[in-house]
Each structure stands twice: as C-alpha cells, then as structure tokens.
Amino acid sequence: MTMYERGKKIHMREEISFEEFGYLLDEVADKLPREIFINLNGGISLVHDAPPHPESATGNDLLILGHYHAGGSLGRYINIYYGSFIRLYGGCSRDILKQQIDRVLRHEFLHHLESMAGEKDLEIQDAIDLERYKAGIGKYTQ
Numbered sequence: 001m002t003m004y005e006r007g008k009k010i011h012m013r014e015e016i017s018f019e020e021f022g023y024l025l026d027e028v029a030d031k032l033p034r035e036i037f038i039n040l041n042g043g044i045s046l047v048h049d050a051p052p053h054p055e056s057a058t059g060n061d062l063l064i065l066g067h068y069h070a071g072g073s074l075g076r077y078i079n080i081y082y083g084s085f086i087r088l089y090g091g092c093s094r095d096i097l098k099q100q101i102d103r104v105l106r107h108e109f110l111h112h113l114e115s116m117a118g119e120k121d122l123e124i125q126d127a128i129d130l131e132r133y134k135a136g137i138g139k140y141t142q
Contacts, residue, residue: 015090016097021082022046028102036109039116042077050083055134062133063087066104068111078108
C-alpha cells in the first residue's frame with residue numbers, strides 16, 4: 001500500500017517549494033478520471049515528511065513516496081510525501097518531477113481501486129519487490 005524508492009537522488013536544476021509541488025500534484029490529480037476518486041473520502045494530502053520504510057537497510061535508503069490508507073477513523077486517503085520526492089528528485093526539471101508524481105499517484109490510486117474491489121494484486125507485487133530489495137536483487141523503483 002506504499003510507494004517506495006531507493007534513496008538515490010537525481011541532481012539537476014533548482015529545488016521546488018512545498019507550495020509549487022502542491023500545484024504540480026493538483027495538476028496531475030486534475031487529469032485523472034473523476035471516477036477513481038469515488039470513496040476516497042479523505043482525498044489526497046501533501047505531507048512535508050520523508051519517511052523511510054521500516055525495512056530500509058540503512059534507515060534512509062528506501063523512502064516512502066506515497067501511501068494509500070484504506071479505512072479507519074479517517075477513511076480512505078492518499079498521502080504524498082514532499083520530503084521524499086525532494087530527497088530523490090529535488091532539483092529535477094518540472095517535467096521529470098511531474099512524471100514521478102503522476103507515477104506514484106497512479107500507483108496509490110491502483111491500491112485504492114483494488115481495495116474497493118477486494119483485490120490485492122498490487123499489494124502482493126509490492127511485497128515481492130520489497131523482498132527483492134531486502135535480498136539485494138535488482139533495484140526497487142516501481
């Protein structure tokens with residue numbers, strides 16, 4: 001239910017502010033079909049943090065970029081982690097950053113749609129990818 005990526009930063013241009021990142025996230029979200037937002041009652045939240053995955057080998061080499069939350073008292077919602085994006089893609093061109101936002105947001109929406117359908121295919125694939133990361137096989141970058 002989480003989008004992860006190894007903490008290898010790509011360096012290019014100037015860093016984007018939290019506010020500017022929020023505008024890019026809105027642009028990406030606005031292009032998605034409205035139907036996939038059904039039952040996402042908590043919407044999409046942009047969070048300042050750069051949380052490492054609990055199973056990160058070094059504590060900061062596998063960052064959480066986005067996380068779908070399916071239920072509980074806050075309902076269904078998606079968190080997008082600005083800090084993680086900046087650590088990985090800070091200084092990239094707006095186009096590259098926007099592509100990465102789109103990739104992560106679509107991944108989290110797929111979790112949302114699968115959750116509503118009672119499916120777990122992406123969750124299973126995420127677990128397989130995480131095991132590959134832990135075994136040092138390949139690169140985990142969904």
